[in-house]
Amino acid sequence: MARDDLSVLTALDVAKTQWYHFTAIIVAGMGFFTDAYDLFSIANVTKLLGRIYYTHEGAPKPGTLPPNVSLAVNGVALCGTLAGQVFFGWLGDKMGRKKVYGLTLAIMVFSSIASGLSFGHTAKGTVSTLCFFRFWLGFGIGGDYPLSATIMSEYANKKTRGAFIAAVFAMQGFGILFGGLVSLVISTIFDHAYSAPAYEVNAEASLVPQADYVWRIILMLGALPAALTYYWRMKMPETARYTALVAKNAKQAAQDMSKVLQVEIEAEQDKVDKLSERDNNNFGLFTKKFAKRHGMHLVGTCTTWFLLDIAYYSSNLFQKDIYSSIGWLPPAKEMNAIHEVFRVSKAQVLIALCGTVPGYWFTVAFIDHLGRFFIQLMGFFFMTVFMFALAIPYDHWTKKENRIGFLVMYALTFFFANFGPNSTTFVVPAEIFPARLRSTCHGISSAAGKAGAIVGAFGFLYASQSKDATKRDAGYPAGIGMKNTLIVLAVSNCLGMFFTFLVPESKGKSLEELSGENEDEGTNDTSQPPPVSSRTVPV
Numbered sequence: 280m281a282r283d284d285l286s287v288l289t290a291l292d293v294a295k296t297q298w299y300h301f302t303a304i305i306v307a308g309m310g311f312f313t314d315a316y317d318l319f320s321i322a323n324v325t326k327l328l329g330r331i332y333y334t335h336e337g338a339p340k341p342g343t344l345p346p347n348v349s350l351a352v353n354g355v356a357l358c359g360t361l362a363g364q365v366f367f368g369w370l371g372d373k374m375g376r377k378k379v380y381g382l383t384l385a386i387m388v389f390s391s392i393a394s395g396l397s398f399g400h401t402a403k404g405t406v407s408t409l410c411f412f413r414f415w416l417g418f419g420i421g422g423d424y425p426l427s428a429t430i431m432s433e434y435a436n437k438k439t440r441g442a443f444i445a446a447v448f449a450m451q452g453f454g455i456l457f458g459g460l461v462s463l464v465i466s467t468i469f470d471h472a473y474s475a476p477a478y479e480v481n482a483e484a485s486l487v488p489q490a491d492y493v494w495r496i497i498l499m500l501g502a503l504p505a506a507l508t509y510y511w512r513m514k515m516p517e518t519a520r521y522t523a524l525v526a527k528n529a530k531q532a533a534q535d536m537s538k539v540l541q542v543e544i545e546a547e548q549d550k551v552d553k554l555s556e557r558d559n560n561n562f563g564l565f566t567k568k569f570a571k572r573h574g575m576h577l578v579g580t581c582t583t584w585f586l587l588d589i590a591y592y593s594s595n596l597f598q599k600d601i602y603s604s605i606g607w608l609p610p611a612k613e614m615n616a617i618h619e620v621f622r623v624s625k626a627q628v629l630i631a632l633c634g635t636v637p638g639y640w641f642t643v644a645f646i647d648h649l650g651r652f653f654i655q656l657m658g659f660f661f662m663t664v665f666m667f668a669l670a671i672p673y674d675h676w677t678k679k680e681n682r683i684g685f686l687v688m689y690a691l692t693f694f695f696a697n698f699g700p701n702s703t704t705f706v707v708p709a710e711i712f713p714a715r716l717r718s719t720c721h722g723i724s725s726a727a728g729k730a731g732a733i734v735g736a737f738g739f740l741y742a743s744q745s746k747d748a749t750k751r752d753a754g755y756p757a758g759i760g761m762k763n764t765l766i767v768l769a770v771s772n773c774l775g776m777f778f779t780f781l782v783p784e785s786k787g788k789s790l791e792e793l794s795g796e797n798e799d800e801g802t803n804d805t806s807q808p809p810p811v812s813s814r815t816v817p818v
Contacts, residue, residue, distance in 0.1 A: 284791070285551065287519045287532050287544050292437045292789045299539050300443060303434050306515060307427040308450030309508040313387055314420045315454025316461075317501040318356055321413070323462040323624045324494035325352060330616040331491055332402035348406055354736045355410045356417035357592070361729035363421020368722015370422075372715055375526065376430050377517045383426060384509050386419030388502045395499030421729070425722035428709035432717070433518035434539075437789045441646035444706045449639035452697065454504075456631040462497050462624035469493050470617045490616050524714040524796065527551055554796070564716055572795060576711055577720055579781025583655065584704040584728030586775040590662065590768040591696050592732035594689075634690030638697025650786040651703045652779065658699010659775040665692045666769030673762035700775060704728065710785040713794040735768075 329344040344352065363383070370379050393412040399405035427447055435443040469489055516539065522532035533546040555561075562568035646654060665688050669676060676685035704724070712720040785793050 285523055285529070285532075285547055285554075287523060287529070287536050287547075288789070288791065290536060290540055290542065290544055291434070291519060294436045294540055296436070296439060297540070300435065302511070303431060303515070304443060304446045306508055306511045307431050308447045309504050310384060310387075310423040310427050310450075311448055312450040312454040312457070313384075313391075313501055313505040314423055315451040316458040316504070317387065317391060317416055317420060317498075318360070319455050319627075320458035320462060320497055320501065321353060321356070323459065323620055323627060324497055325349065326623065327490065327494050327616055327620050328352065328406070330619075331494075332405060350737055351410050352406065352413075354733055356413040356420070357729050357732045357736060359414035359417025360421035360424075361417075361726045361733070363418040364424050364722045364726040364729060365421075366418075366722075367422030368425035368719045368725075371426050371429060371718030371722075372525070375517050375521055376426055376433075376718065377515060379422065380426050380430070380515070381509060381512050383419045383422035384505050384512060386415060386422070387505045388509070390416035390419060391502035391505070392499050394501075395495040395497075397495075421722075421725075424705070424725040425709075425718045428705060428721050429718045430515070430518055432706075432709035432790065433520040433714070437787060439647055440710065441651065441706055441786065442643050444709055445639070445643045445646050445702050448702055448705045449636075449643055449697075452631065452636040452639040455635055456628060458497075458501075459624045459628035459631055461500055462620060463628060465493055465496050466617050466621040466624060470615070470621060493617060493620060520714045520790065523551055524554065527555055564719060569716070573712055573720070575781050576783060577723065579778060579783075580704065580708045580711075580720075580724040581727035582778040583659075583700060583775050583782060584724050585731035586771050586778065587659075587696070587700045587704055588728040588731035589735040589738075589771045590666070590692075591701055591735070593735035593738070593764075593768060594692065594696075629686070630690050630693060633687075634693035635697055638694040638699070639702060641694075641698040642702040645698075646703070646706065647786060650784050651707050652782065652784045654698065655700045655703040655707075655782070656776055656779050658695045658697075658701070658703070659772050659779060661695035662692050662699065662772040663769050663776070665689075665695070666765055666772060670762050670765035670769060673765065700779075707782055707785055710790060711783055711793045713796050714790070717790075717794075 325344060329349075333344060333348070367379055367383060390412050394409055394416060397405050397409040397412060399408050428444060431444045431447045432440060469492070516535035517526075517531075519532040519536045522528050522535065529548040529551040530546040533544040537544045562572075642654060669685065669688050669692075675681055676688075708721040708724040709717065783793075790796075
């Protein structure tokens with residue numbers, strides 16, 4: 280039975296949608312806009328890096344990044360992201376959400392600029408510097424996941440909380456789209472200003488000296504949206520749930536939310552003291568009580584995010600390889616280096632417009648009506664269906680007359696990823712855990728997702744190689760081929776459906792109801808998970 284509800288938390292739960300909600304969405308969302316731009320824009324310039332820095336005769340395939348270099352360039356930011364999610368998730372619970380919120384943005388701004396200024400006397404030196412700064416870029420990006428999700432969930436009312444958190448994450452779609460558009464514009468400017476022949480005997484033939492500016496400008500522009508929102512992040516007050524339930528300062532929580540909500544809220548320090556004294560509010564992450572109450576929930580959020588990101592990041596980071604494999608992108612010898620950036624970016628923009636961005640906003644529109652569980656299960660199901668539909672008749676899709684059909688099916692996998700588990704795996708961990716562990720648990724869940732992304736990014740690059748030595752790229756071992764790789768991704772999505780049953784429905788409940796923080800030890804058996812919905816999902 281819920282008792283001693285704090286008036287400041289009740290006021291937040293029942294508040295009507297106000298301007299501060301939209302301000303919080305934009306301020307937190309611009310971090311994800313920057314995240315997506317920085318993480319996925321590298322895919323647009325990877326081929327260009329190969330043409331610029333690996334044209335010498337000793338390269339495995341002149342004009343192409345060697346396997347280990349390609350893995351590093353694409354995967355090092357994901358490794359940094361994983362580390363940042365765990366570290367800043369923990370720090371957000373120890374120091375407060377606001378105190379470390381600006382730091383993540385500052386790291387992202389500095390690292391974006393530094394990535395574009397990567398230097399070195401040799402190709403290895405330049406790429407090594409780029410990888411170093413992209414690791415720290417990922418570290419800042421990683422911190423944005425648990426902090427933005429937690430801040431938005433603790434600011435939102437319970438009626439539309441899912442839509443608000445999903446809207447923050449939906450800015451990622453605009454970041455992917457903006458990254459493609461920026462690459463299109465930059466490559467068009469340079470392609471028209473400086474003409475270069477197509478790729479002939481070696482990659483040097485398709486280059487102009489100004490080509491080195493293209494990838495640098497594209498990467499550095501990722502600092503702009505983050506820098507523009509830094510001031511507003513610093514102006515946001517600490518969330519009332521952290522101030523009251525973790526810092527135990529009822530007066531400060533009431534003052535902060537009185538300004539935000541523009542209503543008078545009573546400071547109830549006696550209630551805060553009573554809540555803090557209850558045994559069921561004092562357990563830590565590595566305790567039996569947490570394992571009994573939330574252990575399976577954490578397993579569910581980690582496994583579903585892990586399985587999703589195997590498929591999602593493989594598909595996003597290596598779009599160019601998938602397009603080339605079906606012949607939608609012409610061979611490199613038919614394009615100069617800058618025009619190749621244009622063609623890869625054009626493909627990314629089309630997929631983002633047709634599948635990625637709409638999927639995010641369908642989730643925003645329906646998550647508080649259909650529920651998190653239904654949307655996640657549905658998304659995994661259709662991702663599985665469309666991946667199998669691409670993989671099983673793969674030879675059919677490689678024919679020129681069927682390429683449009685392939686792209687439509689491929690776009691639908693992105694649509695149902697975003698109108699599905701890519702959004703819900705971000706939302707749910709920010710709702711179901713106690714305030715003092717919320718940021719930490721979200722960081723652990725999102726880090727599990729990035730572990731899946733690393734598996735997907737590294738595994739896809741090798742697995743998608745042809746088994747035929749005459750067809751696969753020089754320097755790569757034999758893979759299982761693109762068809763079998765798509766089947767593996769489909770199976771990963773199918774497993775995600777089953778692990779979804781470990782994740783509770785959180786629609787329409789307050790955060791304290793979901794976590795059990797307002798439950799009286801004497802009236803409930805806290806060894807069992809708190810009720811999470813009007814219907815219990817069987818495990």
